[in-house]
Amino acid sequence: MGFRADFNSQYSLLEVLGKGNFGVVWLAASRHDPSHQVAVKVLPKVREDKGKEENLACIKREVALWGSLSGDSRYVAQLLGLYEDGDSVYLVQQRCYGDLTSAMQHGPLSEACAAAIMWCVLAAVRDCHDHHLAMVDVKPQNFLLTSPPLQAPQHTQTQAHPATAAPAAAAGAAGAAAAAEGSGQPGQGQGQCECECPVPLLSAQGYQASHGEPSSPCVVACDFGCSLSYSELMRGGRHGGSPIFFAPEQFGSSYGLGVDVWAAGVMLYLLLSGRYPFWDCKREDIKPGMKPYEVMLAVCSAPIQFLSPEWRGVSRDARDLVTRMLDRNPATRLTAEQALEHHWFARWGAQPARSAHADTSAPSGHPHTHAAAPSLPASPCAAAPKRCVAGGSSPDTAAAGCQEAGSNIVPAPAVAAVPIALPADVFSCSSADGGCPADAFYHASSSSSNGNGNGNGTGHALVAAAVPHTAEAATAAACQQPPLQPQPSPRLTPEPHMQRVLSQLRSPAEGGGGGGASSGSAGSEDERLHSAAAAPAAGAGHGVGSSGSSNEV
């Protein structure tokens, strides 16, 4: 393949970080400088389901797309070196700490946290689009944490998301905090600062780190196996990816870059509520074994609502952004660039107007390669509107309480539903608490991930403060505890052979030219890509059928 053949003399494999469908990701150290640790994805050259040549062509294609992006975007996991031997290919890359699902396992995230993460997600998508590439498989599993996640923080007991705390628990930990806050009514406290976040990015420094030089983003994109270049999109996109993140037009035969923004919208909904937008189930409870047509019906026609308890206390700005990203019309859906300019981000300190972050002097010529740090408030905690503890049973009660506490909470309006009859079980949840039995559906596209890649925080202890005695103290502790320092991870330098190998891979003969598609005029092509004809929702089924309708998702 033209890759270097001396992997073993350059790196030693230390431990398995995770397993994918086709390869194993190892933690490895440089033999010359053992403190230099990297992740290495080891892929077999021969796979049972593919001939060797076909398999190698797929690897080359993905490497070409990834290499081109990672050289230009700081929001994409860095590809540092390419090696091979008789049996395997070794992709040396930036060491990360598990994927975003690990940060979501304790329930919804605060808005501050979700904003920091979503900024990086959208910036990665934008950078892909600047390269005339659709990422296509935007989902939490494909964004890796650049710092070790906070281990199940003790303070979640006092700062549990209002909707995730069972009443009994609320009467205990959160209730005690609320009582001490002065409400005198356990479980009805309001105005709790939303500073919990499993991603170590709560401090002003941390937030800045996710936005500007020189620190690193909190998450970076990986896995470009489903990505499609401009010409591939124009020929009619394929049905790669995870259907639950599909945009309506993706069930049809033609789609454009907008599918990534839709998927990012699904992610944002998930981050803020722990639920998928079109199913009233918690993420882990989604009904297993849904057929593609069932997913399609929901995605194409179910109302986008914010009625579940998790949305109490979430700002109108956040819901507005979700709604605009989940616009079923790809022609009017926000672009990634427009989404980054949404005032929800400005609310958290980012001012990502094109003029603010564009760096047209960047050598690559890509205007977003080096984002300038937006101006920041002194502290995101100080600037942050507070999130209610949902003491009342109705959204109105919670809203009133939050408004008293200085927030802009309003009862959540439902987005108009498209009237279409759906099989009841598409939305049904089977267990008593509204949950469904299993999560097979969600994990269908990465079923063999074993979750080993979360990192154990070795050397990066992020110790939760002692449980505060009052809600005020809890707020203060959360806001004033020493800034959680993202681990400094300066841009690593790709090995010298990378440039040569990547340019070979990008040659037209290799067909890996997605990354090279950035030549030529962007304007009208971009517009077409962003709004490539969507299959009408009601008639979108043919696309699924063509990709094998009997397959479960």
Ligand SMILES: Nc1ncnc2c1ncn2[C@@H]1O[C@H](COP(=O)(O)OP(=O)(O)OP(=O)(O)O)[C@@H](O)[C@H]1O
């Ligand atoms: N650079 C990295 N640093 C740390 N952990 C990583 C890194 N890349 C991947 N991982 C972890 O390794 C595991 C497997 O990753 P991999 O990319 O092979 O999975 P996958 O998305 O299922 O891939 P595929 O479907 O292409 O086989 C995941 O759990 C992921 O969190």
